[in-house]
Amino acid sequence: MSELQSKSKILLKKYFEENSIISSDIDSFNRFIDIELQLIAEENKEVEPTIIPTNVEEFKIRLDKITVSKPEITEADGSKRDLMPSEARLRKLSYSAPVHLEISAHVNGVQRESFKTQIGSIPIMLKSKYCHLKNKSVEDLIKVGEDPDDPGGYFIINGTEKVIVAVEDLASNRFVVEKTTTGISEYVGKIFSEQGSYKIPHQLEKLKDEVFYLSFTRVKRIPLVAIIKALGVTKDEEIMKLIDLPNNSEVFINLYEFVDIKTTEDAMDYVAKKIGITQSREIRLERINEIINKYLLPHIGKEEDSKYEKAVNLCKFLKDFILMSSGEISMDDKDHYANKRLKLSGDLLADLFRVNMKVLIGDFLYNFQRIVKRGKFPSIKVIIREKLLTQRMYSSMATGNWSGGRKGISQRIERLNFLQMVSALQRVISPLSASQENFAARALHPTHMGRLCMSETPEGTNIGLRKNLAILTKVTGDIDEKELIETLKNLGLETVKAK
Secondary structure (H helix, E strand, O other), rough: HHHHHHHHHHHHHHHHHOOOOOHHHHHHHHHHHHHHHHHHHHOEEEEOOOOOOOOOOOOEEEEEEEEEEOOOEEEEOOEEEEEOHHHHHHOOOOEEEEEEEEEEEOOOEEEEEEEEEEEEEOOOOOOOOOOOOOOOOHHHHHOOOOOOOOOOEEEEOOOOEEEEEEEEEEEEOOOOOEEOOOOOOOOOEEEEEOOOOOOEEEEEEOOOOOEEEEEEEEEEEEEHHHHHHHHOOOOHHHHHHHOOOOOOOHHHHHHHOOOOOOHHHHHHHHHHHHOOOOOOOHHHHHHHHHHHHHHHOOOOOOHHHHHHOOOOHHHHHHHHHHHHOOOOOOOOOOOHHHHEEEEEHHHHHHHOOOOOOOOHHHHHHHHHHHHOOOOOOHHHHHHOHHHHHHHHHHHHHHHHEEEEEEHEEEEOOOHHHHHHHHHHHHHOOOOOOOOOOOOOHHHHOHHHOOEEEEOOOOOOOOOOOEEEEEEOOOOOOOOHHHHHHHHHHHOOOOOOOOO
16 A cells, blocks of 8 residues: 555544534534524514404514423323433334423513423434434443444434435525526526525516516516616616616616606606506505515515615626626526535424424414404413424424425435445435436536535436535535624725615
């Protein structure tokens, strides 16, 4: 053996002693429990029933701190004790931990009751921060019936080992222009604006009348200039400066079409009429204002003061669209891995928990209102069904059917040999349909090098859609945007402000 091979072997051995192949997945799950759960609770912070007792003016249910303990089991006699993974496998149990939430009820602004209650159970990933096996020595692992070389990174649902497969998807909040083969427009610009539970597709296109149109949510093919004016940028000169193109002829046509719209209110009224809001002008303006704040590029902000930033971004998108469609700059390659993101266990569980949390809130609101109709004023403790959330989570984990109609997200681990298990833990699936051609998406892209395995993909309909991470791949987690922006500001970045 040459000296180079010997050194490589030592380095690799050292790497695997200190790092796990599924460390990214474990970090993702830890982040879900530590940060995402609380963010989901804050998204639904205040809940107001529509039917309240007659003698009460205002009634609010407030959701506060959410906490998760370590996996435990409640025996038939009511006693609770720690549950180990080996016992969960043998007794066909789910390796899960209880989730507690602090809830308070406020009547006319005064706190009526406050308590901490269990709202359900969450499956716990083996070897994660909340697992009993974390930081155990080889001897301790053998004592509790575990294989010391088992990497963890999977779940136990009803005694079956399940892994949540990483999902490869187009990066949200990134504007991508592509050439189309169908439809009216030759080029289409797309962006998926994602913020919390919102994931809203936006589409920018140029039709035969040379006008640029934007579509999102209920807003279908509305002239882009009208929307920019509705966001408060009404001066043609300012729109031109924000777009900042050397050849502005395409923009002039659009500005000329809407030269009569002089104020923000007129622009908002024009958009409201276009999407079919037929009430009085005041109500029209109110409703279109709500639609623009909530559903237009929500990742930039949902507040009134985010409007100028949204207008600046739309002008930037239009500039990119014009330059790419005219061939001045190269087209975006959506198969380039910089334009993709991997959703790991933590992200997928957050999606699932967010949907089921909404179901739980809807359920206890229904129970509360049903009891109020009978003339009673119930305690919130009585109306929360903890089994609802637990059963829905278990059902998705057991079947692999996820929120958003996705299938095959959680899969059973087959342990015919160690390599097969490692392969299952490293799997990446694409949401594209296996029955469609999608040649470009299935092809090996140069950016896969060092990130995805070049050879491991199944033959047949799934070829190129089911991939595997390279053994040394590490997936970076979410970057703290506020921290990044502060760093950039210190380096001289200036904040966009309305003039």
